[in-house]
Amino acid sequence: MQKIMITGATGLLGRTLYNTLKNEFAVIGTGFSRAKKPILPLDLSDHQAVTAFLECHKPTVLVHAAAERKPDVCENSPEQTIALNVAASAFLATECAKRHIRLLFVSTDYVFDGHDAPYLESAVTNPVNLYGKTKQQAEQAVLAASPLHSVIRIPVLYGDVATLSESAVTVIATQLKADAQTSHDNWAIRYPTHVEDIAFTLRDLIKQPSELGGIFHISDVQAMTKYQMAQVMAQILGYPCELLLPLGEPTQSAAPHTIVPWPTRD
Ligand SMILES: NC(=O)c1ccc[n+]([C@@H]2O[C@H](COP(=O)([O-])OP(=O)(O)OC[C@H]3O[C@@H](n4cnc5c(N)ncnc54)[C@H](OP(=O)(O)O)[C@@H]3O)[C@@H](O)[C@H]2O)c1
Structure with missing residues (x-):
């Protein structure tokens, strides 16, 4: 074994x-x-x-x-x-x-x-x-x-996080506000x-x-920017999506760094 x-x-x-x-x-x-x-x-x-x-x-x-x-x-x-x-x-x-x-x-x-x-x-x-x-x-x-x-x-x-800040995806939920605008990267595709x-x-x-x-x-096939992830989370949390602002420029030192998901290959 x-x-x-x-x-x-x-x-x-x-x-x-x-x-x-x-x-x-x-x-x-x-x-x-x-x-x-x-x-x-x-x-x-x-x-x-x-x-x-x-x-x-x-x-x-x-x-x-x-x-x-x-x-x-x-x-x-x-x-x-x-x-x-x-x-x-x-x-x-x-x-x-x-x-x-x-x-x-x-x-x-x-x-x-x-x-x-x-x-x-x-x-x-x-x-x-x-x-x-x-x-x-x-x-x-x-x-x-x-x-x-x-x-x-x-x-x-x-996935199953110990705290929301443990994952670069779930941390977005901590940045959203019910009554104020927040900005999110809409440039890097993840x-x-x-x-x-x-x-x-x-x-x-x-x-x-x-x-x-x-x-x-190894990768999932669903492409999303952080702005799009924020939209999904805002809907789940019941926050108004109008408060989310898309940022069209890179917000990190790193460029988007995506690998080809298997099912989408030629
Ligand atoms: N998270 C992502 O989004 C992501 C994306 C792409 C690739 N990866 C890669 O996936 C792998 C796992 O990432 P993760 O997100 O699960 O990391 P993580 O949550 O930050 O966990 C890091 C792990 O490394 C252990 N560690 C730290 N210092 C150590 C040392 N000196 N000796 C032994 N173990 C030590 C930690 O142990 P303790 O906590 O017990 O100290 C912990 O178990 C990494 O190789 C990372 O580069 C992660």
């Missing part, structure tokens, strides 16, 4: 990965500051601890979802970000290759600059912020470590994707032959 280890199992994606995969596989989840039973604490920047953990638990597949993924936090704490997003991922990739553990590295559409979106797996990466650059470097280290390792690129996520859909797709990928390494894009 496959034994799946999930890093970042206390995070937005990792929690759902853990709950989905445990129905079909033996699963070990690790977290850091929020780890509590059954999730085990493991600081991925402590390479000795990582080696000891792999030796002890002997997973056959490792889904590496832990990362610093908030672009502003990455810019403000570059050393910690590089240690977790690049160095820890590269170390895991090498250690997994040595032990014949199949690594699925969770990456992001932030590895692209958005100018030629949406993107196929074969597209050339060109990140525009530190977050994207660290994930690009980690991708390269993962793919160089073993042809059986995989890079899984995903877009902006929503493909908000539910964490369960990512989890089910990864479950299916894990069941495929282990020779299937490489780059995979």
Whole structure:
């Protein structure tokens, strides 16, 4: 039987990965500051601890979802970000290759600059912020470590959140006002994707032959700007949609960074 280890199992994606995969596989989840039973604490920047953990638990597949993924936090704490997003991922990739553990590295559409979106797996990466650059470097280290390792690129996520601010989608609900105008980006096209859909797709990928390494894009097919997401949320909350103002110019340092959803490909 496959034994799946999930890093970042206390995070937005990792929690759902853990709950989905445990129905079909033996699963070990690790977290850091929020780890509590059954999730085990493991600081991925402590390479000795990582080696000891792999030796002890002997997973056959490792889904590496832990990362610093908030672009502003990455810019403000570059050393910690590089240690977790690049160095820890590269170390895991090498250690997994040595032990014949199949690594699925969770990456992001932030590895692209958005100018030629949406993107196929074969597209050339060109990140525009530190977050994207660290994930690009980690991708390269993962793919160089073993042809059986995989890079899984995903877009902006929503799902079962601990707080609304945990997801870049649900945080929009906290910005809306019942009696005042709010402005929302109507320029960058996103493909908000539910964490369960990512989890089910990864479950299916894990069941495929282990020779299937490489780059995979997983995404929902529904394109929306944040302004359009705000419209949906305003309707649900009973707020007047007339109070929502669309912004036609980019509001972030990052360009739109969308990947091609599978069903819409030629
Ligand atoms: N969220 C999105 O919209 C989005 C979009 C595209 C790609 N992604 C990618 O998807 C993956 C999962 O993202 P997410 O949104 O689930 O992230 P998240 O909610 O921010 O969770 C981050 C996880 O990393 C863990 N972590 C932080 N520092 C650690 C360390 N030193 N050692 C071990 N673990 C550590 C955290 O543990 P504690 O909380 O216990 O400290 C947490 O489990 C990431 O690789 C991210 O780049 C996310």
